[in-house]
Amino acid sequence: MLTLSTYDTFKKYIQPQMTKPPSEKSYHHKDLRQSLIKAALELIAQKQDASTLSLREVARRVGVSNAAPYRHFADKNALLAAVAEEGFYILTRYLHSSIENTSDDPLHQLQVSGVAYVKFAISHPSHYRVMFSAFKADNLCYPSLNAAGQEAFAVMMNAIASGQQLGKIKVGEPRQLAWVTWSLVHGLAMLLIDHQLPIIDEQDIVAVAELATQSLINGMRS
Amino acid sequence: MLTLSTYDTFKKYIQPQMTKPPSEKSYHHKDLRQSLIKAALELIAQKQDASTLSLREVARRVGVSNAAPYRHFADKNALLAAVAEEGFYILTRYLHSSIENTSDDPLHQLQVSGVAYVKFAISHPSHYRVMFSAFKADNLCYPSLNAAGQEAFAVMMNAIASGQQLGKIKVGEPRQLAWVTWSLVHGLAMLLIDHQLPIIDEQDIVAVAELATQSLINGMRS
DNA sequence: ACCTGAACACCGTTCAAGT
DNA sequence: ACCTGAACACCGTTCAAGT
Numbered sequence: 281m282l283t284l285s286t287y288d289t290f291k292k293y294i295q296p297q298m299t300k301p302p303s304e305k306s307y308h309h310k311d312l313r314q315s316l317i318k319a320a321l322e323l324i325a326q327k328q329d330a331s332t333l334s335l336r337e338v339a340r341r342v343g344v345s346n347a348a349p350y351r352h353f354a355d356k357n358a359l360l361a362a363v364a365e366e367g368f369y370i371l372t373r374y375l376h377s378s379i380e381n382t383s384d385d386p387l388h389q390l391q392v393s394g395v396a397y398v399k400f401a402i403s404h405p406s407h408y409r410v411m412f413s414a415f416k417a418d419n420l421c422y423p424s425l426n427a428a429g430q431e432a433f434a435v436m437m438n439a440i441a442s443g444q445q446l447g448k449i450k451v452g453e454p455r456q457l458a459w460v461t462w463s464l465v466h467g468l469a470m471l472l473i474d475h476q477l478p479i480i481d482e483q484d485i486v487a488v489a490e491l492a493t494q495s496l497i498n499g500m501r502s
Numbered sequence: 503m504l505t506l507s508t509y510d511t512f513k514k515y516i517q518p519q520m521t522k523p524p525s526e527k528s529y530h531h532k533d534l535r536q537s538l539i540k541a542a543l544e545l546i547a548q549k550q551d552a553s554t555l556s557l558r559e560v561a562r563r564v565g566v567s568n569a570a571p572y573r574h575f576a577d578k579n580a581l582l583a584a585v586a587e588e589g590f591y592i593l594t595r596y597l598h599s600s601i602e603n604t605s606d607d608p609l610h611q612l613q614v615s616g617v618a619y620v621k622f623a624i625s626h627p628s629h630y631r632v633m634f635s636a637f638k639a640d641n642l643c644y645p646s647l648n649a650a651g652q653e654a655f656a657v658m659m660n661a662i663a664s665g666q667q668l669g670k671i672k673v674g675e676p677r678q679l680a681w682v683t684w685s686l687v688h689g690l691a692m693l694l695i696d697h698q699l700p701i702i703d704e705q706d707i708v709a710v711a712e713l714a715t716q717s718l719i720n721g722m723r724s
Numbered sequence: 725a726c727c728t729g730a731a732c733a734c735c736g737t738t739c740a741a742g743t
Numbered sequence: 744a745c746c747t748g749a750a751c752a753c754c755g756t757t758c759a760a761g762t
Contacts, residue, residue, distance in 0.1 A: 309726085309727085312727090334753085335756090344727075345727065346729090346754095347728065347729080347757080347758085348727055350756075350757080351727070355755075355756075356755065356756090452713070457717075459710060459714075460690070460713055462689070462693070463686055463693060464682075464685055464689055465685075465689070466689040466692065466693060467684070467685035467686055467689025467692065470634070470692060471684070471685060471688060474634075477681055488678060488681060491674070492682040492685060492686075494721075495679075495718055495722050496686070496721055497721065499716070499717040499720035499722070500717050531746085556735060556736085557736065566746075566747090567746065567748075568747090572737075573745060573746070574745095577736075
């Protein structure tokens, strides 16, 4: 009895999603919203393509009716927006932690964050595809998505601005230099996850990412 | 009579597509294949999005049945592949003519061809979207498309290789440096046509493209 | 409050049949 | 040889109805 009650407490406060085994289907799904996001990512990973994902397919995989997703998302794009937003949060974490684990030199920080950007894309290709593919993320319909995207962008721009303040990066609008840096890592990320570059080995990918970021930052020195 | 026969000759040899006015619909379409490509580009331009293009919509715009396109293209992707291939030919012309109209300095050639790449993308956004968006161009199913893409890539790589031979660009695999250059202009092109950068004026776009290419090439000097 | 079933208008694709 | 009409299996989305 004691062990059981301890286990119950564990389930309730530590892992509430384990209170029922997944095989025991209930009419009311546990956390359908998060399950739909997860299933969408799995299907995109499986097909290597976000554009052919269907909402019915996602519903089927979760074991729910065609109409069920509409309780949690206004439409298919809203689900994709949620996936993209999640992706931007993860990307921002990647960028921040890459900077934390390096020296105070803003040039070095900018370089490692560029490599971290590419590493994020190849580690989370399904997220990245949704964040930047067919789905029109330019929409003002998703303000929290927009905010998440700008937060990630700000990390790179801040590294550039502090590099300029220390006189290590050439003068000019930091925004413009950040656009250039973003273009480089975004272009490389897109070409990599769409398999347009004949590189497969992760070490080779990191080598190209380092060559890319080092070349650009070398050219942006003051 | 003389004028009429002269006009007939003109129509037949100079502008054969004018022999019948477009309002006079014939059972057999004049050049359905090319008309479908043209209509697809127009619809993508109208929607600013290639992913929501439907083949039925294209057929409707041309004034033909749902099944008619299948006489000329194996499926929807084959039509998109034709659009993409056309795009790569135009891109290659852009790159070549940008190099022809400049000095013999390979560094300068590389720089203007990078700007020409971005100019192509913003001048032909519908082509560019199809060339690099959802549609999986990695397919070996379209060898002529693949060849057209590699031809465009070769222009940039050759500029880099000759820069290296003259000792103006740092040593290293020219293929890798070309990937880096391609990443930069491709990333900028994608962000621009997806309206992810708040730049609208063409002069501002060219300014950023020049900043980008000049910075990278500066960093690739030997 | 959350989900289902059935329906609507769309889509890609095929195939017999028309000219 | 080239195109149509009708059909099939899919899809996004809605809405009354169920629990």
